[in-house]
Amino acid sequence: MAPADTTTRVQLETAVARVPGEASAPRSPPMTAAGPVAWLRANLFSSWLSTAVTLLLIYLIARFTIGFVEWAFVNAIWEVPNNQTQACRELKGIGACWAVVTEKHRFILFGTYPYEEHWRPALVILLFVALYVVSAMRRFWRKELVTVWAGALTLIGILMWGGNTAPGLLPQPWEQLLALALLLGAGFAYVRGWIGMLWPTAALVYALLAWVGPVLDMPYVPQERWGGLPITLILATFGLAFAFPLSILVALGRRSSLPAIKTLCVLYVELIRGVPLISLLFMASVMFPLFLPEGMNIDKLLRAQIAIILFAGAYLAEVVRGGLQALPKGQYEAADALGLTYWQKTGLIVLPQALRLVIPPLVNTFIGFFKDTSLVLIIGIFDLLTAGKTAIVEPAWQGFGVEVYVFVGVIYFMFCFAMSRYSQNLEAELNRHRRR
Amino acid sequence: MSDATTDDPRHLRAPPRRPIRLSWSDERVRGLVWQVLVVGVVVAIVWWLVRNTAHNLEVRRIATGFGFLGREAGLPIGEHVIDYSPTDTYARALLVGVLNTLKVSVIGIVLATIIGTAIGIARLSRNWLLARLASVYVEVIRDLPLLLQLLFWYTILQGLPGPRQALNPVDGVYLSNRGLKLPWIEWQGAHTAALLALLAGVAGAWLYARWARARQMADGRPRRVWPAAVLLVVGLPLAVWAAMGAPWTVDRPVLRGFNFTGGLTVSPEFFALLVGLVTYTAAFIAEIVRAGILAVNQGQWEAAQALGLRHGQVLRLIVLPQALRVIVPPMTSQYLNLTKNSSLAVAIGYQDIVSIANTTLNQTGQAIEGIAIIMAVYLTISLSISAFMNWYNARIALVER
Secondary structure, three states: OOHHHHHHHHHHHHHHHOOOOOOOOOOOOOOOOOOOHHHHHHHOOOOOHHHHHHHHHHHHHHHHHHHHHHHHHHEEEOOOOOOOOHHHHHOOOOEEEOOOHHHHHHHHHHOOHHHOOHHHHHHHHHHHHHHHHHOOOHHOOOOOOHHHHHHHHHHHHHHHHOOOOOOOOOOOOHHHHHHHHHHHHHHHHHHHOOOOOOOHHHHHHHHHHHHHHHHHHOOOOHHHOEEEEEHHHHHHHHHHHHHHHHHHHHHHHOOOOOOOHHHHHHHHHHHHOOOOOOHHHHHHHEEEEEHHOOOOOOOOHHHHHHHHHHHHHHHHHHHHHHHHOOHHHHHHHHHHHHOHHHHHHHHHHHHHHHHOHHHHHHHHHHHHHHHHHEEEHHHHHHHHHHHHHHOOOOHHHOOOOHHHHHHHHHHHHHHHHHHHHHHHHHHHOHHHHHHO | HHHHHHHHHHHOOOOOOOOOOOOOOHHHHHHHHHHHEEEEHHHHHHHHHHHHHHHHHHHHOOOOOOOOOOOOOOOOOOHHHHHHHOOOHHHHHHHHHHHHHHHHHHHHHHHHHHHHHHHHHHHOOOOOHHHHHHHHHHHHHHHOOHHHHHHHHHHHHHOOOOOHOOOOOOOOEEEEEOEEEEEOOOOOOOOOOHHHHHHHHHHHHHHHHHHHHHEEEHHHHOOOHHHHHHHHHHHHHHHHHHHHHOOOOOOOOEOOOOOEEEEEEEOOOHHHHHHHHHHHHHHHHHHHHHHHHHHOHHHHHHHHHHOOOHHHHHHHHHHHHHHHHHHHHHHHHHHHHHHHHHHHHHHHHOOHHHHHHOOOOOOOOHOOOOOHHHHHHHHHHHHHHHHHHHHHHHHHHHOOO
């Protein structure tokens, strides 16, 4: 009975210790072991070298911060009356001329889009942001998300192009009638439970195409006049939406046992990854017109978009392949043993697990890819960076590049920083089971 | 184990060959059909594109072929490593472009590796301020497009005062909107000889280190390498230089009229491109180095300290060799990225291969050839770098049983 005895004694001791009044007040550790002073000593002044580094850095940071605040805020000029930049020029190097941003921000954000219609690209930007936020939330990671994307991208197209005079956007009355019939039919079938969510949504999109433009009376804006942030977001988002499925197919092809398909995929990935994006963009802008039959002409934006899709597809394919390789072989074998076909095995067993494994590197690739859309500047497409660069071409505003690039940089930074933070959180969350 | 499996008679026999049935349920037939289908579609698309291209070229009266390479280029190139004048051929102009690309890539890779490693180690520093600063740097630089950064640096360099009011941080160094001017020695035969002696010294030091290591493996006694290494690397070139008369004439940049003469010139385009590439790639390299060091098990540090090794020795002998295995593969792709990103030079007017090929393409109308040249050059560079790094990676890879 000795063990039981010990237990009781221990319990008794604990009980004694808990008697109020008798227990001493909890003592705080000495100042040198905890608290801000100890923290400073441990993290900033642990050795003479560390102290020297700290002091030097404090000096440099203080000097830089003071200089920056003086330049950016104290001495800055925020507005000038009708393009009189004389005051700004006198302050060159001493104070920032934010007047260039105040004056040109609409141009930088929306390019040459008609001024009265700027609410449309602005709404498009908001739609894009909403789409990203919704896609980022794990509770929305379901099949319906594909429908949401299709719907949102269509709506974006309608907003950007505008309706009533857009060619191909169902101008005929019979098309509008057909849209109405389709919508009613699909809605009825959905209510009766005959079909899923997808078809009524498709019909709704079709109906929107037919009606929204004419009803809201949004004038048609050709692609040549689009510009600024919406172009950057369109290139990145549409690029992603098409490159991602492509990359999955290529990654599967690269691991396929069929030699011809494997060779094709390897060639595609290695060739694209071996050359810079610029050469692909040049190819899109210079060589594409030669590839197509006479009379057939693809818009410049679309050509750049195709180049970006091909480029991103190759890089994403390598990331996806990493996920496919990381999946234990037993998963493949178990699926085979169940008698699943190749596509059942891939769609139900392999991809859901493999993609989950590579979400963080995927997001990192997306960030790189978002930044890379700025390269379309070189072939003269009017994205955010090109708009910023063009804004300072006007003689009155020449020489204020730094201010404009800071403004454009802040916009890029907000998007990329949000994505990178998201990726870090997601990584921590998805790896929670691995942590001890 | 392997012997057992090969000796087992059941493994010696090949599985019986099933005859192919002409049916959709035979997986080999399906595979064949799919492959024929996919290859057929790809070939059809390529054939369609080639036919269109041939037709378009005929209609536009563009002659294909690389014959234009022998023609006079007539395009001025500001920076050239080899002799070049606008009367030279396109082939030579393109060669100058390739050399310019290689120049900025090689210098960029060396600087980015040094700075990136320093920042990566700084991010792991016990000094909180230093670590925070390094992580802010990495985060900010990685979240901005490289092209934006290049344009930013170029704008800043263009905004500098002219040569007459040039910034003069250190005596003999001038920074103006014409670029960076540095003092440089007048190059003579003795300098070339000293440079060759330096290379020989490095090779000798390396051989000596190998010999010392081999001896240590044999008798267990460590030998000092550094005195001999210093003698070979520093002493030998100095001795050669002194023996040849020790010529030393400094060529200092001097303001004459509206611009500087003499000295070494770093053009604003090259400088902006180099600064942009190095700061950008250094941020990525810093993350790779940090991840590599963190990947080394804490127990390795503790075991090394328990053996009585000093901090530097722990890093050099225990941690870094293991970290390198994690670092090298992603580092390779960063080097490749830097080389490919150097093509952004075209946006700020540094005449690399893309820029010169683009001008060639505009002047001659040889679009397909121009782009093929760009792609061929980059593919060659990419494949060479990855081949070299694969070799290096195989050399330092963990030797397992």
